[in-house]
Amino acid sequence: MTVLAIDQGTSSTKGVLVGDDGAVLARASVPVKCCYPHPGWVEQDAEEIWQSVLAVIDQLPAPDAIALSNQRESAVVWDDTSVSPVIGWQDARTAPDCDRLREHEPFVRARTGLALDPMFSATKLHRLLGGRDDRRAGTIDAFLVHRLTGEFATEAGNASRTLLLNLETLEWDPELCELFGVPLHTLPEIRRSDAGFGSHRGVPVAAVLADSHAALYAHGAAKATYGTGSSVMVPSDSAVDGLAHTLAWRTDSAVYAVEGNILASAAALDWMARTLGVEHLEPLARQAPTTDGVHLVPAFGGLGAPHWDRDASGVIAGLTLGTTPAQLARAAFESVAHQICDIVDRVELDALHADGGATASELLMQLQADLAGVPVHVSTSPEMSALGVADLAAGGRRERPTRTFVPAISDDERHARREAWHAAVRRSRMASPELEGSLR
Known part of the structure; x- marks a missing residue:
């Protein structure tokens, strides 16, 4: 068929x-x-x-x-x-x-x-x-x-x-x-x-x-879909604080999942490319081995999971007179990976499966493995949502090949980079009424 x-x-x-x-x-x-x-x-x-x-x-x-x-x-x-x-x-x-x-x-x-x-x-x-x-x-x-x-x-x-x-x-x-x-x-x-x-x-x-549910069906395990925004979804019958508890699909029985939704993933990369006046962002980002402390928090319409803070504002933290366009470009890629990690940190994972257009970026996928501290298995097909619903229509899930990125930094470096990101997020959220008292 x-x-x-x-x-x-x-x-x-x-x-x-x-x-x-x-x-x-x-x-x-x-x-x-x-x-x-x-x-x-x-x-x-x-x-x-x-x-x-x-x-x-x-x-x-x-x-x-x-x-x-x-x-x-x-x-x-x-x-x-x-x-x-x-x-x-x-x-x-x-x-x-x-x-x-x-x-x-x-x-x-x-x-x-x-x-x-x-x-x-x-x-x-x-x-x-x-x-x-x-x-x-x-x-x-x-x-x-x-x-x-x-x-x-x-x-x-x-x-x-x-x-x-x-x-x-x-x-x-x-x-x-x-x-x-x-x-x-x-x-x-x-x-x-x-x-x-x-x-x-x-x-x-x-x-x-x-x-996103179709992509989860196709992967059969915890996954992140990288699109205009991103969805991290993990099969689960139990709720997790800060994440949505949702129905993944219903066939002979109901399958539930927890999910974190990110509002700006590819949208953050597109914004930075337009801002820097380049057509392709990754070649520029690869010119910088680090961001040298620069962080983009792409809260263009607030922040989604796990913060759910619509009062958060987009910020670029850590700018100096020496900041280069390449570092800004790299910060955009890191912002996507950090936002995924903010959700992954709420659940226990041995590995993360990935799909969506932005997974074509090897830089992003390596950053994701480094910052999450787990292997990232990337689908070799860019159409996992379509393939997932096709599998359901045809009667069941089919295995498909992946390529794997493994963490390449130490735990100490990972923790330091994550803490620096959390500090930038706190700056983004300073206007939020729920945080004003604690941040003054």
């Missing part, structure tokens, strides 16, 4: 045609744009996303089944004649809405496993509905499934990222819907990940997974 796995991400929609043996037979990719209408706002055009999916389908041979992985938490509302802008997962405009509900955070976390943060979908959906209750509301998977098949349904793992799913019952929670002002009847039917989601042009849509 051939499976066309569509991976709809923040910056592009990719299609991977996967054969009976799990091998990639063909690929296609279409870029999609983000816009930033106000500071802290991130929007996308839902129609552009939909057209990118159709373009990918049209560029590849007809499959036996379609599988979908998608960017999570981004929210959209629509009806038969119109569709709202997509409020992206990075968007922070609803931070004041979250603050107004802060007294309910223990209740929200107990029901959903998630922090009360604007990254998640509920406050976005409330904003987009604008008091109306006659439109459909959902995440990107629900929108695309409806456009592909006419069925109004969402996959359970995606639903778990909305702040509206009860993590115990795995159903929409009426009390949460009332709290966030999202009418229950505007939400799609929740289905298991492999339930089937209708058909498109006679081809069944056999499976749906959120992108």
Whole structure:
């Protein structure tokens, strides 16, 4: 059975045609744009996303089944004649809405496993509905499934990222819907990940997974996905302080995970490349053997896990008159690895699996192994989210080759570099009300 796995991400929609043996037979990719209408706002055009999916389908041979992985938490509302802008997962405009509900955070976390943060979908959906209750509301998977098949349904793992799913019952929670002002009847039917989601042009849509969940399915072990932001996800039935407890997928049984979400990974590298006026950042970064104490904390929209501090500000710490562009470039790569480590430090790992576009950087992967202090097994395929959902559609996970990076610095050096990073993060968070007293 051939499976066309569509991976709809923040910056592009990719299609991977996967054969009976799990091998990639063909690929296609279409870029999609983000816009930033106000500071802290991130929007996308839902129609552009939909057209990118159709373009990918049209560029590849007809499959036996379609599988979908998608960017999570981004929210959209629509009806038969119109569709709202997509409020992206990075968007922070609803931070004041979250603050107004802060007294309910223990209740929200107990029901959903998630922090009360604007990254998640509920406050976005409330904003987009604008008091109306006659439109459909959902995440990107629900929108695309409806456009592909006419069925109004969402996959359970995606639903778990909305702040509206009860993590115990795995159903929409009426009390949460009332709290966030999202009418229950505007939400799609929740289905298991492999339930089937209708058909498109006679081809069944056999499976749906959120992108990071699909990568976890493909790896079968603790993983970090390096994209515009990053996700570190570890299978676990128990919650961990500072991390989200989420439904990874639901098939015959429910599989849970803990996860830390980083808001700016490749986004930090892109920002530094633009700032320095270079097209490719890694060759410049390799010219500096160290950052000489310079640290970039890319809190462009605050910090995600494990800090969950939307008041944090982006900073470059340790600048001197002797700081070079190469050191700044290296600091950007180190910022990605340090943020991953902030999450890895909360869980016990013998190794970390890695995927995503930024894993093409050998510099970044070696920094990750050095700073995490564990081997990093990097997928040789850049499309692990697509391959994971293709595996699910085809009936089960398949092993794929990796390349491994091992730590090459001493424990003492690792600890010193991590402490210097923590000091830079404290500077970034000095404006946070929860820290003001302790940092004066």
